[in-house]
Amino acid sequence: MRYLRKTLGAIAVATGLACVGTATSGIAYAGAAQPASLYSPSALVLTVARGEAAGTATVERAVTLHCAPVPGGSHPSPAAACEELAAANGDLDRLTALPGDRPCTREWDPVTVTGDGVWQGKRVSWSATYSNTCEMRTRVAESAVLSF
Incomplete structure (x- = not known):
């Protein structure tokens, strides 16, 4: 015991x-x-790819965009893109919500645009597929974020 x-x-x-x-x-x-900065991370990788689905499409162009603490990345207009994203509260659907007024052919040659990363600390995974390049350009023509 x-x-x-x-x-x-x-x-x-x-x-x-x-x-x-x-x-x-x-x-x-x-x-x-501990975070290295007081800013929430806001960084995206944006792509344009040939194909119907984001997971299987062949990427033709890709850019990076980060917005905090200052705009930057390989995006051609990071300041304008970050301002537009802030106005849309990071919602990429809002940037392509209105149909364009440019006439396009009805051919099926799909193009998929993606945005993946983090917006103000929250995970973002977005994609939109357009029937062809003309339709894509019409829908994103007014968007600083998606015009790259």
Whole structure:
């Protein structure tokens, strides 16, 4: 019985030390996860691809766009694109909601436009497929974000 008490006591002490070590380790690593900036991340990769579905289409063009803390990336007009995204609250559907007034042929040669990344700390995954390049250009002509 005495042996059992000593063994259980040793196990309790060892478990307590292990828990303290884990808690201390958790505190030590918590500081490493602090953000480098006060701004929520806003960064997107925008693509134009040939094909019907975002997952299988062949990418023809791609640009990066980041908006915080300052606009940048390989997008040709990052400041205008970030301003437009802010006005749309990051909703890429709002940038292509109105149909264009340019006449296009009815040929089926699908083009898919995608936007993937983070907008103000929230995950964004968007795509739109157009029947051909003419329809795509008509729908995104007024969008600084999608005109690249």
